[in-house]
Amino acid sequence: MKPFKITSKSNKARTGIFTTRTGQYETPFFMPVATKAAVKYLDAEELEEISTQSIISNAFLLYLKPGLDVIKKHKGLHNFMNWKNCIFTDSGGFQVLSLNDFKDKFSDKGLKFKSPFDGSLHELTPKKVMEIEQTLGSDVAMCLDQMPLYSSTYEQVKEATARTHLFAKQCIKYHKGKSQLLFGIAQGGTFPDLRKQSAQFISNLPFDGIALGGLAVGEPLDKMKEMIKISIENMPEEKPKYLMGVGSPKEIIEAVEQGIDIFDSVWPTRNARHGKIFTSEGYLEIEKSQNKNSPEPLEKNCNCKVCKTYTCAYLHHLFKTNEPTGKKLLSYHNLYFLQDLMRKIRGAIKEGKFKELKDEYSCFG
C-alpha cells in the first residue's frame, strides 16, 4: 500500500492521507520539534490536546543521549517519550553543522563530529544513521544529508548536493525497517540548476517521500518560493513533500499553495519563549507595555485553554518576571494557533477556498 494518498486539490495545494505504522494522518500537517524527545515546556498530553499529528526528533542527539540502549529497553522512541502518534527522525546533519566546524567534518563516508555533551568523537555514516533511526523506531526516517550554508559558494553547494545524493543511495541500501518509511532529502541551495538536478535525482530513487532541505536558512522569501517551485516541478505529484525547517504562518501558506504537505520548525515554540505570539491579526509582542494592563486574551477567537483562561496582562507579567509558566503557556498557544491554521488550511483546500484563507492570513506580511 502506498503511504500517501491525495484526497483533494485546489490548484497545486492538496490534502492527503499519510499512513505510517502508527496510524493515518491528514496532510498538510505541521510537526513541533522535540529534538531531545521533548517539546520545550510541554508534555505529550498537552501536544495531544492541541491535535498534534506528528513530532520530529533528532537521531544524532538521541544516539548520544540517552543512547540507543535506553531506547531499546523502552522498545523505541514512542514508548520512551510516551507519544502514540507519528514521529519523524532527522539524521542530525543539520545539528552537526550548527555545532561543529563544517568543512572538515564531511567526507564521502559520512561525517565526523565531537559530542556536544562530552567531546567524544563519533562518525555518522549512512549505514550507521539508518541503524540508529531503525532502533529509534520512528514512523519516518530521514536520510543523512549534507546541508550547505546559505553563504556557501556554488562549488560548495554542488559538492554538498553530490554528497547528499551519494548518501541517499546508501541510505536506501542500508534501510531495513519494514514498517518504517524513508524520506530522501533534495538539496541544491538557492541555485536553480542544482535544485532541479537534486529534485530529479532524489525523485528517481524509491523513497516514500521527499524532503526539501537547505531552505529557510536566511534566504529571502521570494528565493525560497522560487526554489520550492523548481523542486516541486521536478518531483512526482503523488509523493508526499516535506519542507524542512519552515514554521511561520506566512511561509507555510505560501508553501502549501505550491504543493508542500509536511512542515517542521522550532519557530512557534522559540518565538513563544521570546514573547512573539501568533494571532489572527498577526504577531503580538507580549512584552510591549500595551499588554501590561490588558484584560483581553492573546487572541479573541482562539479556543485554546490559554486564551480561554488567561489575560494578556497575566502573560505579560509572567514574561516580564521570567516565570517558566509563562513560557509554557505561550508555547502552548503558538502551537495551538499553528495546528488550528493547518486544520483551516485542510478545510480551505477541500472547499476550494484556499485563496480566501491566504487573504485572511495576510496580516503575517
Place this chain on the structure above:
Amino acid sequence: MKPFKITSKSNKARTGIFTTRTGQYETPFFMPVATKAAVKYLDAEELEEISTQSIISNAFLLYLKPGLDVIKKHKGLHNFMNWKNCIFTDSGGFQVLSLNDFKDKFSDKGLKFKSPFDGSLHELTPKKVMEIEQTLGSDVAMCLDQMPLYSSTYEQVKEATARTHLFAKQCIKYHKGKSQLLFGIAQGGTFPDLRKQSAQFISNLPFDGIALGGLAVGEPLDKMKEMIKISIENMPEEKPKYLMGVGSPKEIIEAVEQGIDIFDSVWPTRNARHGKIFTSEGYLEIEKSQNKNSPEPLEKNCNCKVCKTYTCAYLHHLFKTNEPTGKKLLSYHNLYFLQDLMRKIRGAIKEGKFKELKDEYSCFG
C-alpha cells in the same frame, strides 16, 4: 462565623474545616508557593488536578510587578491568575530580608527597601501592607513581621519580635477587608522565652489564625520541634495554626503531630528542579546513573499522571539534557506526592492511625 472548626483529633494532631471567602478547605493542608502569581512550570489547571486547596503569593513582589493597578483591573489576584481556590498573601518581609541588607531597613514605622526590579525606593508600613493585601483580594492576609535570621543574637531576636508585635497591632487596626481573614505571625527565633512571649502576645490579639514564623531557617529539627511545642502550648487550641516555610514530608508529619494545620514551602518544587524526588521509599535523585535505563515510574504506587505515563529513564534523560519539560514533570510529581501525603494525614487523624502513618513515612529520616 468562626473560620476554623476542628473536626477530629488524634492526640494533638487534628483535622479541621477552614472557611474563607472562596470556600471550605480541609486541614491540614499544604500550599505550593506562587510568589509572583505562578507556581514555577505549572499552570492553574495542573494545580487543580493535584487537589491543591490553597497557594501562597507575595504581596510585596506583586505590588512592585505587575502593580496594584493591574490587579485592580482584574478585580483581584484570583482572577488575574485564574485561581478559584484559597490564596494566602505573605507581606514580603521575608523577601526583603533575603534581597536587602537587614539592619538598616527596619524601623518601628516599617521597612524601606529597593525594588529588585528597578532599584526604586519603597516603604512598607503595616498600613500599606494591609492596603496592598486587601487590593490583592487574597483569602488570607498575613501581617507584616520582622523575621530574625537564625544567626541573630538574643538581643536582635528580642528587638525583631517586639517590632513584629507592634506591627501586629497596627495591622489589626488598618485591616479593613471584611471578607478577608487576617493571620498574625509569632516570632521569637529559637529562644524559648521569646517564643513563649510572642505566642502569648499574638494569641491575645483578635486574629483569625496564627502563624509560626522564623522557623525552618537552618535550625536543627529538634530545635524546630521544641519551638513548635512551646508556641502551640501558648496558643488557643481553636485557632488555625500555620507553620511558615515548611514543606518536607518529615517536617510536615512532625509538625502535624504537634497540632499544625497549614504549611507552605518551595521545598517540593525547588527540589524537583534540582532532581530530588519524593517517593514512598524516601528521596530519589533522578540524576543518578541507576535511573538512566530504568523503565519504572518515579514511584510505583503513585497515581499522578507523571508516574502513570513516564519512566525514570525518560525523566533522567530530560533532567540530564536540561529540558524544561523535565522540570515541569518533576515539579508536578513532587507536589502531587505532597498533596497525597496531606490527604493521607487527614485520613490517618480521622481514623486514629496517625502513628502508623508516621512510621510508614520514616524513610524520610
